[in-house]
Amino acid sequence: MISIKNKYDFDCDVLIVGGGPAGSGLAYHLSKAGTKVIVVEAATFPRDKVCGDGISPIALAELHAMGITDTDRFKRANEISQVGLFIKNDKVVVNLSKPDHLPHHARIIPRLELDSWIYEAAKEVGTRFLEDTRFCRYQITDLGVITFLKTGSRHFAVSSKIIIGADGSSSGVARQLHGVKSSDQFQLLGLRAYYEEVSGPNNRVDIFFSKESFPGIYWMFPKGEKGANIGMAMVSATLPQKPAHVKQLLQRHIENNEDIAERIGAGKLQGKILGWPITFFNAGSILTDNRILLVGDAAGLINPLSGDGIQYALLSARWASEVVIQSVALNDFSAGQLKAYRTKVDKELAYDFAFSNFLVQFARNKSLSAVWMEIISTLIARAKVDKPYADTIAGIFEGTYPSYKALNAEFIAKSLLQGGIRGFESMLSMAQNPGSVLATGNHIVQSAGQFLNEINSTSNEQAKWLGALLNRGLSVAGHTINHLINTRTANK
Numbered sequence: 001m002i003s004i005k006n007k008y009d010f011d012c013d014v015l016i017v018g019g020g021p022a023g024s025g026l027a028y029h030l031s032k033a034g035t036k037v038i039v040v041e042a043a044t045f046p047r048d049k050v051c052g053d054g055i056s057p058i059a060l061a062e063l064h065a066m067g068i069t070d071t072d073r074f075k076r077a078n079e080i081s082q083v084g085l086f087i088k089n090d091k092v093v094v095n096l097s098k099p100d101h102l103p104h105h106a107r108i109i110p111r112l113e114l115d116s117w118i119y120e121a122a123k124e125v126g127t128r129f130l131e132d133t134r135f136c137r138y139q140i141t142d143l144g145v146i147t148f149l150k151t152g153s154r155h156f157a158v159s160s161k162i163i164i165g166a167d168g169s170s171s172g173v174a175r176q177l178h179g180v181k182s183s184d185q186f187q188l189l190g191l192r193a194y195y196e197e198v199s200g201p202n203n204r205v206d207i208f209f210s211k212e213s214f215p216g217i218y219w220m221f222p223k224g225e226k227g228a229n230i231g232m233a234m235v236s237a238t239l240p241q242k243p244a245h246v247k248q249l250l251q252r253h254i255e256n257n258e259d260i261a262e263r264i265g266a267g268k269l270q271g272k273i274l275g276w277p278i279t280f281f282n283a284g285s286i287l288t289d290n291r292i293l294l295v296g297d298a299a300g301l302i303n304p305l306s307g308d309g310i311q312y313a314l315l316s317a318r319w320a321s322e323v324v325i326q327s328v329a330l331n332d333f334s335a336g337q338l339k340a341y342r343t344k345v346d347k348e349l350a351y352d353f354a355f356s357n358f359l360v361q362f363a364r365n366k367s368l369s370a371v372w373m374e375i376i377s378t379l380i381a382r383a384k385v386d387k388p389y390a391d392t393i394a395g396i397f398e399g400t401y402p403s404y405k406a407l408n409a410e411f412i413a414k415s416l417l418q419g420g421i422r423g424f425e426s427m428l429s430m431a432q433n434p435g436s437v438l439a440t441g442n443h444i445v446q447s448a449g450q451f452l453n454e455i456n457s458t459s460n461e462q463a464k465w466l467g468a469l470l471n472r473g474l475s476v477a478g479h480t481i482n483h484l485i486n487t488r489t490a491n492k
């Protein structure tokens with residue numbers, strides 16, 4: 001007689017691949033609720049991760065709720081209360097106003113420390129970690145999931161009711177789920193260098209824009225004790241050419257930019273300049289299916305405009321935990337049940353990410369760099385004289401203010417007005433110095449000529465760029481309509 005085994009002994013309820021903020025954060029919430037969790041992590045803690053180390057107030061609120069900010073070591077972490085925005089010959093320093101509902105100002109915390117704190121919190125509530133162990137592939141069966149792993153030369157498998165991909169921007173779990181690698185249309189390249197013995201101020205992060213290397217932006221984030229994290233992020237697929245030597249761009253910027261040279265002072269590079277891909281949100285990609293779910297960078301939850309990802313890793317971890325705890329209680333890990341997580345991600349983040357993607361698609365076209373520099377100069381000029389306006393811009397970079405909210409009529413009107421003032425100032429200066437008209441006129445003709453030449457020589461690529469821009473524009477339009485409908489319904 002065949003006996004049918006209706007109760008299967010799983011090694012754990014939930015297998016999480018990756019122990020960064022998303023994986024360890026999720027493990028913390030699940031273990032605290034009594035769920036049996038195993039985290040598989042390729043590295044051993046404490047482990048480094050290439051990052052700007054900027055921890056936004058929203059991320060800190062998540063850590064606060066986990067009890068991680070009650071410690072002395074957190075209190076020693078470098079607090080940030082100002083942001084400097086630099087463009088050639090101009091800058092603005094904005095005081096960061098802490099939103100009332102968030103407990104902390106931003107901090108700079110090296111990931112070697114931060115990620116260990118989250119890992120330790122998860123361990124304390126009962127998560128089991130398999131470190132120095134790599135995910136190879138998963139197999140979903142009628143009963144559960146078998147995940148194939150490797151430690152050194154030893155291969156083994158673990159069974160669970162669900163598998164969660166929290167394995168970062170080059171996620172193997174996401175690759176198997178999607179069947180393809182993520183497109184470079186949704187990728188940034190990031191670089192980070194640590195410096196020691198730099199000059200102050202310690203409470204200010206600086207962001208630098210320059211036409212030569214746009215669409216790359218540079219940062220200098222002080223980590224206290226005279227150390228600093230200096231780095232850059234750049235769109236992977238730019239037009240017309242790809243950034244072949246990104247490391248050289250960062251080195252050149254450090255050597256030649258007067259503002260950053262002043263802050264580095266006699267500071268010295270510690271270790272190597274390290275790079276890392278940043279995969280950002282593709283609204284079309286699958287985040288959940290039968291017995292599988294993606295969180296953090298593995299789900300592409302990075303804002304391409306600010307480069308912030310830690311807050312989304314922690315938020316998505318908490319949202320996923322709420323759905324998975326319910327799945328365990330119902331013993332239902334179907335795609336239909338897990339879809340509630342996707343709905344939450346879309347509701348909270350999709351509009352902001354769609355708008356940021358749209359702007360990044362513009363920046364991808366290097367032929368428009370001069371236009372961008374003019375826009376950034378206009379924003380900086382206005383931010384110098386208008387505190388609420390400056391707060392909006394700082395909030396977008398700090399990750400506390402969704403970029404689409406900057407689309408409000410007041411912000412646009414102020415920007416246009418500032419653009420008008422700058423135009424008027426240029427006209428005045430031309431009137432005082434007629435020779436400059438010729439120089440400016442020549443410059444405009446040259447730029448326009450260069451732009452047209454580039455359009456002609458790369459017309460296929462430009463057509464693709466325009467197609468992608470329209471696509472992202474339509475996505476923003478869809479979200480705007482939904483947002484307006486929801487706001488109206490809520491106000492009725």
Ligand SMILES: Cc1cc2nc3c(=O)[nH]c(=O)nc-3n(C[C@H](O)[C@H](O)[C@H](O)COP(=O)(O)OP(=O)(O)OC[C@H]3O[C@@H](n4cnc5c(N)ncnc54)[C@H](O)[C@@H]3O)c2cc1C
Binds near residue numbers: 042047166
């Ligand atoms: C240059 C740069 C600067 C950045 N600056 C900032 C910033 O200032 N502020 C901010 O908020 N965000 C920043 N980000 C983004 C931020 O680093 C990520 O969003 C964040 O690390 C996401 O956390 P995560 O847990 O999803 O992934 P990760 O932190 O990448 O963790 C994934 C984990 O999975 C493990 N893993 C990978 N593959 C496997 C495998 N096959 N088997 C087992 N384990 C595996 C890895 O070892 C890793 O520990 C930056 C990113 C870059 C590249």
